[in-house]
Amino acid sequence: LYKSELPIIEKIQVTFITDPEKVKEMYPEALKIYEQRDARVRGMTDDEVDVFYGCTLCQSFAPSHVCVITPQRYANCGAISWLDGRAAAKVDPKGPIFAIPKGKCLDPFKGEYEGVNKVVKEKSLGEVPRVWLYTAFGYPHTSCGCFEATTFYVPECDGLGIVHRDFKGTTPTGLTFGAIADSTAGGRQVDGFHGLSFEYMRSCLLYTSPSP
Numbered sequence: 001l002y003k004s005e006l007p008i009i010e011k012i013q014v015t016f017i018t019d020p021e022k023v024k025e026m027y028p029e030a031l032k033i034y035e036q037r038d039a040r041v042r043g044m045t046d047d048e049v050d051v052f053y054g055c056t057l058c059q060s061f062a063p064s065h066v067c068v069i070t071p072q073r074y075a076n077c078g079a080i081s082w083l084d085g086r087a088a089a090k091v092d093p094k095g096p097i098f099a100i101p102k103g104k105c106l107d108p109f110k111g112e113y114e115g116v117n118k119v120v121k122e123k124s125l126g127e128v129p130r131v132w133l134y135t136a137f138g139y140p141h142t143s144c145g146c147f148e149a150t151t152f153y154v155p156e157c158d159g160l161g162i163v164h165r166d167f168k169g170t171t172p173t174g175l176t177f178g179a180i181a182d183s184t185a186g187g188r189q190v191d192g193f194h195g196l197s198f199e200y201m202r203s204c205l206l207y208t209s210p211s212p
Contacts, residue, residue, distance in 0.1 A: 008091050038199055041081045044071035046133075052100040052116060053085025056123055058144035058187075064127035065144045065187030066120045068100065071203075073133055076147035078197035110135050128189065136160060136194035145185035147195030152180050160192075162201070 002012050017023055046052075048071065055067040055075055067075045069085045080088070080097070088097040103115030111133030121129045130139040136151050143150070151160045152173055163177045170176055175183075184193035 005095075006091055037083075038081065041071055041074075041083055041199075042202070044082065046070045046072050046102075046111070049082070050102060051086075052102050052113070053080075053082060053089055053097060054100045054119060054123065055080060055085070055097045057096045058146060062142070062144040062185065062187040064124040065142045066123045066128065067144065068116055068120065068131060068133060068141060070102075070133065072200075073141075073203065074197040074199040076141075076144055076195045076197055076200075078148045078199055081199070107132070110138065112139075124187065127187070137191045140189050140191070140194045142187045142189055143181075143184045143193070143195030144187065145181065145195075147181075148197045149195075149201070150177065150180050150184060151192075151194045151196065153192030162196075 002014075003009050017026065053069040055069060056065070058065050058067070058077075067077075067080075069075050069080055069082055071082045074081055075085075085097055086099075088095065089099050100119045101115040102113040103118070104113070106112040106114055106117075112130065113133075116133070117130050120131050124142075128142055131141055132139045133141055136153065147165070149162050149164045151162055152171055152175065153159075154161050154172060161171055161173070163171050163180060165177055165181070167177055171180070180193060181195070184190045184195055
């Protein structure tokens with residue numbers, strides 16, 4: 001399957017480790033490798049690149065969803081950074097991960113780019129004409145369903161809360177993660193709700209507004 005889907009691969013070996021003790025032993029090393037991967041992108045800004053990347057892997061259950069991946073915005077699932085997107089697009093140019101020339105910056109505060117709007121509209125078959133990458137209101141980034149966490153608007157304090165998908169309780173709004181996910185999943189743009197990854201939250205904390 002790997003060789004047929006990715007002709008660049010000539011030989012490959014896959015080893016499944018099922019011994020719990022062996023898995024326990026290797027787990028810290030895996031976390032270390034993931035951390036090194038994520039750290040490579042931290043500190044990069046969207047201003048530094050001319051190309052973003054898009055992913056449509058989730059369109060089988062969220063037909064109008066197009067994930068826009070930038071240096072400051074990991075994929076909703078947390079699995080694909082900007083560097084991962086670049087590598088995937090080069091390995092399989094006709095695959096579900098592809099380059100998005102970002103084009104002119106229309107709004108540096110909300111994160112609206114001419115090229116992103118064009119590609120998202122095309123890949124969503126016209127369902128999503130505009131995307132603001134840095135906000136949960138107006139034209140928020142669409143959400144698939146496999147996001148690591150999601151925001152929810154709290155009108156009493158005019159702020160956003162964040163709930164992790166493994167949280168089984170009820171948020172201050174009275175909604176569970178499942179109810180919030182149902183409200184924003186499927187590739188919809190819903191004010192106040194926005195699926196996101198943990199690494200994207202970290203980039204928001206470090207974020208400095210780009211120049212126009």
